Structures are given as C-alpha cells and as structure tokens.
Amino acid sequence: MFLRLLYESFVRQRRRKALAGVAILLGTTAVTAMLALATTIGDRIHRELAVYGANIVVFPQADQLEVKVGGVDLKPSTGGAYLKESSLDKLKTIFWANNITGLSPELPFTLQLAGQSVPATGLWFHHPFGNGSALTGAPELHPSWKLTGAWPAADNEAVLGHELAAKLNLHPGDTFTSAQTTYKITGIADTAGPEDSQILLPLAAAQTLSGHPDAISRVEISAKTRPEDAFARKDPDTLPAAQREIWYCRPYANSIAYQVREAIPGAQAEQVRRVEQSEGSLLEKIGGLMWLVSAAALLAAGFAVSAAMATAILERRGEIGLMRSLGASRGAIALLFYSETGLLAVFAGALGYLAGSTLAWWLGARIFAGDAGGATGPVLNPVLLPVVVAMALIVAIAGSTPSIRAALRMDPTAILRADA
Numbered sequence: 001m002f003l004r005l006l007y008e009s010f011v012r013q014r015r016r017k018a019l020a021g022v023a024i025l026l027g028t029t030a031v032t033a034m035l036a037l038a039t040t041i042g043d044r045i046h047r048e049l050a051v052y053g054a055n056i057v058v059f060p061q062a063d064q065l066e067v068k069v070g071g072v073d074l075k076p077s078t079g080g081a082y083l084k085e086s087s088l089d090k091l092k093t094i095f096w097a098n099n100i101t102g103l104s105p106e107l108p109f110t111l112q113l114a115g116q117s118v119p120a121t122g123l124w125f126h127h128p129f130g131n132g133s134a135l136t137g138a139p140e141l142h143p144s145w146k147l148t149g150a151w152p153a154a155d156n157e158a159v160l161g162h163e164l165a166a167k168l169n170l171h172p173g174d175t176f177t178s179a180q181t182t183y184k185i186t187g188i189a190d191t192a193g194p195e196d197s198q199i200l201l202p203l204a205a206a207q208t209l210s211g212h213p214d215a216i217s218r219v220e221i222s223a224k225t226r227p228e229d230a231f232a233r234k235d236p237d238t239l240p241a242a243q244r245e246i247w248y249c250r251p252y253a254n255s256i257a258y259q260v261r262e263a264i265p266g267a268q269a270e271q272v273r274r275v276e277q278s279e280g281s282l283l284e285k286i287g288g289l290m291w292l293v294s295a296a297a298l299l300a301a302g303f304a305v306s307a308a309m310a311t312a313i314l315e316r317r318g319e320i321g322l323m324r325s326l327g328a329s330r331g332a333i334a335l336l337f338y339s340e341t342g343l344l345a346v347f348a349g350a351l352g353y354l355a356g357s358t359l360a361w362w363l364g365a366r367i368f369a370g371d372a373g374g375a376t377g378p379v380l381n382p383v384l385l386p387v388v389v390a391m392a393l394i395v396a397i398a399g400s401t402p403s404i405r406a407a408l409r410m411d412p413t414a415i416l417r418a419d420a
Helices: 002-012 014-052 085-093 162-168 203-210 241-248 253-263 273-315 317-325 330-367 384-408 412-419
Strands: 056-060 100-113 116-123 127-129 134-136 146-149 157-161 175-178 181-190 199-202 218-223 267-271
Touching: 014 273, 014 330, 014 384, 056 253, 085 100, 085 253, 100 134, 100 175, 100 203, 116 203, 157 162, 162 181, 199 203, 218 253, 241 253, 253 267, 273 317, 273 330, 273 384, 317 330, 330 384
Parallel strands: 116 199, 157 181
Antiparallel strands: 056 218, 056 267, 100 116, 100 218, 127 134, 146 181, 157 199, 175 181
C-alpha cells in the first residue's frame, strides 16, 4: 500500500514534482560545477601564474654575507659560493617533492667572444627530473620567453639574447668560437630580461667553460603551494613539536623552502612573495566567489522545494485527512512525504551531478583556454556524486519540513468537513 501511494503521488502530481525536481537540479548543477572547478582551480591558477616565474628561489647561504670596504661591495658577482648540481636530486626526497612542478638551475659566467667579454649563463633545457618522465628547465619555467629557432640540444649549441645577437649580427645557424670550441647558434631568445644581452648555454658546457664542474649559483623552483596565512608565517623552530609537524606537513611556500634548505647543504631558500601572494590572493577570492554561488544556488533550490511542497500539501489536504481518519499515524504520513522528497532529491541530484560536471568542463575550457593541463571532455569525479546527492537530500528535506509539519498539525475532522 505504501509503495502504491508513493507511486500515485508522482503520477497525479507530475507538474509539482517536476517543478521541485528542476529546482533541485539547477541547484545541484551549480554546486557540482563549483566543486569540480574547485578541485582543479589551484593547479590551473598555478599554471597561469607560471609565466611570472618561480615562486621559490634557492641560492648559496654564503651569498647573504656582505663584503664591503669603504662602502664598496667587494663580493664577486657570483657571490664566490656555489651549490652542487648533483644536490638537486635530493629534492626528490623531501615531503612535498610531488608539488615541485619545475626547476631551473643557472650558472652565470663571462665568455670571451671576438676579443671582448660577454655575459653568459648556463641553464637546463628540457632536462629530465623526478622519475624521468617530466622535463624541466628554463623554457618550462619561463613560458613567456619567445624563441626564434630551437633550444640547445647538445653542449656545443647555444642561444643568444636578441640584443646581443643584433649587436654581433649573428643569426640562427651561425657559429662562434670561444675557448677553442665552436658553438652553433640554434635560436634567438626574447626574454624581456637580462638574458636578452647574454649567451645561453647548456649547464654542463657552462660548468666546463667557467672551470666550476657540478656548480650552480642559483635555482628557481616552481611549486604548487597553499595560500599563505598567519600560521604559514610562523617560525617552525619556535613552535611546539605538534604544531611544527602540522606546519611542516602543509604545502606552504615557506614549508617547502624550509625542506629545501634541509635537503641541500649550504642552501638558502626563500619564497618569491610577489608570485606567491598573487596566487594565494587569487585563490582566496575565487574560492569565496564559488562558495557564495553555491550557497545562493542551494538556498534558491530550498525555497523552490518549500513552495512546491506547500502547494502540493494544500492540494492533498483531503487525502491527508482521510488517511488520518482511517488510523494512519503522523509518522507514517511524514514518512510518505519524506520518501517522495528523498526519491526526487536523489534523482534530481544525480542529474545535477552529470550536468554540473559538464558545465565545469565547459567553463574550464572557456576560462582557461589553451591550458595544456585542462580536460578535453566532461570529467566525472566520482567522489563528488555522494556529496552532491547528500546536499540535494539536505536541501529537499529542509525545504519540505515546514510544509510537512504544518500538514501533520491539521485536524482531520475539520479537513473532511471543509471538503464536504
């Protein structure tokens, strides 16, 4: 009998159920889209801000020492100190190793070319790192660099900054000789930085020419981080053991830099606050907007369900009065209405999950156009399905409860007399 009453309520009130279902569908679609975007927004924002460079810089700790005589800085341009390139493998062992998306070591030096001293820098170009499947280096860490030609693929190849190339009248395909070695120019780079007046060489070649094997003077690291808050700015060495563990295990730029200092001997790692704060501020604002949209969608769905249920109960007063007069308990009547609402919420919530996932893909493709890490089709995150259905149930039950409670307070005798 209960199942028959449940079935008849959907058959006889198709319009009311459809209105309530559409309200839940629209609400859960918006929530699913926001949640699906939120799960990937951090990575996408990180890739978008990668054009501004690294968010962590590593350099020799000795470079912090000032050597001045009579107000003149006597410290060499390289700082007189170096890190070891081989030490970079230790970055694979830190707690947040998987959050490091790229790094670019460099070694500046002076190269003798055509009887004059020319600034040069050794860099990684498409260098394998991590498990070997990912390539990293200066081109990956600076996607805004413009190149005419190709990056060096061998130790006897080089790229010239466009200002230096114009000064020396050199072009891709030309060669130059320095230190009894002939180098082929594979490309001309426009970096909008000091590299425009430099020769860019593979790091191994720079180490050989400068006479500093396995040496690097600076490392730029791009890492996925959590927005900085007050806790992130704490000094971990002054925190109690429990709080220090929490700080250490959160992907703050500060905590990753701290782990880098632990892993590489003699290194000083600091976050680039301009990039890091821009990323954190942007994520906070977008996150707040997403929560606001989700809350508004759920609230609107709740009011729509409440209005639809109030109308449905008004139309079914006679049915409620008859069931009460035949001995049906208030609990049985409440169970009937909540079952109707629950079935409607589960069905509409599941459809909203599918529609929201598709909407999230569409929005992501439009907002982050050209993002190589973006999805190429609707991506269904199975973790979101129970969350979205649970939200639909909560909204539907919360919206229908006032009307159901009002129905249970009705006097069956008064209802039947009024209908008669």
